[in-house]
Structure formats: structure tokens, C-alpha cells
Amino acid sequence: MGRSLALVAAFTALIMSASPELQGAETVWSGLVIAENVAQPQPIPSELTRIEGSLKKLFGYNQFQVIGQSRKLLTTGQEDWLATSKFFGLHVDARGESEAGYVLNLKLYKEKELLLETDAKLSKRSPLVIKGPQVGSGQLLLILVVQ
Amino acid sequence: MKTFEERWTAWLDGQLSGRELAEFEASLPDKASAEAEKAEAKKLGALLKREIGAQTLMNEEFFSHQLRERIARETAEPSRESGGRRIEVPTWWTIRRLLWTGTASLAVFLVFTIFVVRDKNPAEQSQYLTQILNARVDPVVSPNATISMFEAKEDRVTVLWTEGLQSLPSDYAAK
Numbered sequence: 001m002g003r004s005l006a007l008v009a010a011f012t013a014l015i016m017s018a019s020p021e022l023q024g025a026e027t028v029w030s031g032l033v034i035a036e037n038v039a040q041p042q043p044i045p046s047e048l049t050r051i052e053g054s055l056k057k058l059f060g061y062n063q064f065q066v067i068g069q070s071r072k073l074l075t076t077g078q079e080d081w082l083a084t085s086k087f088f089g090l091h092v093d094a095r096g097e098s099e100a101g102y103v104l105n106l107k108l109y110k111e112k113e114l115l116l117e118t119d120a121k122l123s124k125r126s127p128l129v130i131k132g133p134q135v136g137s138g139q140l141l142l143i144l145v146v147q
Numbered sequence: 148m149k150t151f152e153e154r155w156t157a158w159l160d161g162q163l164s165g166r167e168l169a170e171f172e173a174s175l176p177d178k179a180s181a182e183a184e185k186a187e188a189k190k191l192g193a194l195l196k197r198e199i200g201a202q203t204l205m206n207e208e209f210f211s212h213q214l215r216e217r218i219a220r221e222t223a224e225p226s227r228e229s230g231g232r233r234i235e236v237p238t239w240w241t242i243r244r245l246l247w248t249g250t251a252s253l254a255v256f257l258v259f260t261i262f263v264v265r266d267k268n269p270a271e272q273s274q275y276l277t278q279i280l281n282a283r284v285d286p287v288v289s290p291n292a293t294i295s296m297f298e299a300k301e302d303r304v305t306v307l308w309t310e311g312l313q314s315l316p317s318d319y320a321a322k
Contacts, residue, residue, distance in 0.1 A: 058306060086321040118307055126303040127277070128305050134315065
């Protein structure tokens with residue numbers, strides 16, 4: 001009896017220590033953001049709070065305003081979606097999920113014109129920031145975050 | 148009226164008494180040989196009872212019997228061999244086996260831990276930061292555009308940095 005219990009406990013511990021992290025459905029937030037310097041900056045959107053320091057340091061702007069966004073719950077890792085503003089469109093095509101994150105194909109359109117295309121492996125712990133074209137005195141940024 | 152054989156059988160079984168017993172014993176031609184025969188019959192009866200009883204032994208009686216025999220044997224052997232030395236009841240979990248089992252378990256655990264940790268490290272590295280696999284811009288729209296990639300370790304942000312994309316008027320910042 002005691003021997004059986006010891007064996008069961010040992011196997012359970014072994015399996016638990018060896019099994020990979022369980023995957024679940026996760027939400028990817030994608031945003032079209034205009035970064036600019038203004039006299040009275042608006043508070044940063046909540047989706048960007050965790051990377052506020054990096055955004056300000058990297059791009060040197062004091063305001064980050066979301067002009068288009070999409071929040072997509074990924075269940076199969078094969079979904080695609082669109083985040084749009086009046087003139088821009090960010091098409092995201094998820095092409096699979098791995099332990100590391102999601103493989104995404106991203107296309108930035110200005111109206112119907114393709115400006116930029118990239119493939120990325122989006123980590124669940126690491127946001128992706130893409131510097132887009134200059135817009136007026138500001139900068140268009142494309143940001144993807146696994147929430 | 149009982150026949151001689153019936154009375155003989157009853158006498159052997161000790162079922163005659165009183166006047167009947169006295170009459171029967173008086174009718175015996177050789178009482179001594181009859182008594183000897185009675186004793187033999189009793190012995191035979193006892194033997195048969197014992198043998199038949201052994202054949203109809205039930206399972207639990209059989210095991211109980213075996214157990215009793217084993218206990219008796221184990222109790223007798225040490226006292227015979229060592230003359231009153233302490234009797235040790237053997238168990239599976241001896242100290243040596245416990246030590247071996249502990250050592251083997253530890254070795255198995257360490258081997259698995261090493262394999263799991265070694266396999267996990269590359270995955271954790273790739274989980275840590277987003278990777279940009281490739282990027283391209285339309286050379287017609289932005290012929291002078293350049294692309295670079297880097298990571299801002301502070302917030303674990305991966306950046307795709309473009310330069311030379313076509314600039315747009317501020318109207319394009321509309322929601």
C-alpha cells in the first residue's frame with residue numbers, strides 16, 4: 001500500500017514537472033497609433049500602459065493616440081482580422097500557434113495601397129511595435145500585444 | 148431380537164450397557180481376544196477419522212495449517228541455530244533496499260530534470276521576445292525605405308523600424 005502510494009506520487013511529480021505549459025485561447029490587441037508631441041498630452045491608452053516607457057524612450061513622443069484597433073480572441077491560431085482607421089488598415093493573418101506564440105502575417109495598407117508587409121512570431125510576453133510612415137507632425141505606429 | 152452381529156457392533160462402539168452388556172460379554176467364547184479386537188477397532192476408527200478429516204480440509208483450514216506450520220518452523224529454527232538469539236521478521240523494506248530505492252529515485256529525477264530543463268531553455272528564449280521573421284516595403288511607393296529590427300529589453304518590446312517611408316499629411320491621422 002505504502003509502496004504503491006510512493007510510486008503514484010513519484011510518477012505524478014514527474015509528469016507534472018515534465019509536462020509543457022498548457023495553452024489556452026488568448027486575445028491579441030492590434031492598434032494603429034499616432035504618436036506625436038503636444039502641449040497637453042492625453043493619458044496613454046490602457047493597452048499601452050505596460051510599454052509606455054519604451055514607446056516614449058524609443059520614439060520621443062509624449063502622446064499616443066489610438067486611431068484604429070481590433071481585439072481578437074484566438075482559439076485556433078488560424079484566425080485573421082483587420083484593424084482600421086479612416087485611411088489605414090492593418091490586416092493580421094494568424095498562421096499557427098506554437099508554445100512560443102503566434103505566427104502572424106501583417107500587412108499595412110494606406111487605403112488600398114500596400115505599404116508594408118512583415119511576418120513575425122508574436123510572443124505572448126513580448127509586444128510588437130512597427131514604426132510606420134510619418135503622418136503630419138506625428139508618427140504612425142502599429143502595435144500588437146497578446147493580452 | 149438383535150442378532151449377534153448387531154450386538155457385537157454395538158459392543159465395539161460401546162453402546163451396550165447394563166444387563167444387555169453383561170449378557171453379551173458372558174456369551175463371548177474368548178473375552179480377552181474380543182477386548183483386543185475392540186481395541187484394534189477403536190484404533191482403526193481413530194485412524195480413519197484422522198485420514199478422512201485431512202481429505203476434507205477446507206481452504207481456510209489448509210492455509211491456517213500452513214501458517215501454523217511456518218510459524219512453528221520459523222520459531223524453532225533461530226532458537227535451534229543461535230540458541231535464543233533475537234528473532235528477525237523479514238520485511239521487504241530493509242534498510243539496504245530503502246537506500247537503493249532512494250538513490251535510484253533521485254537519479255531518475257535528476258536525469259529527467261536535466262532533460263526537461265535542457266529542452267525547455269531554447270523554447271523559453273523564443274517565448275521571451277517576439278521575433279520578426281521578415282519584412283518588406285513596396286519599392287515603388289517607398290523606393291528609399293530601409294528596415295531594421297531590434298529589441299527593447301526593458302519592456303521586452305520587439306521593434307520593426309522603418310525609415311524613408313512616404314510621409315503623409317496630418318489628415319491621415321483621422322480615426
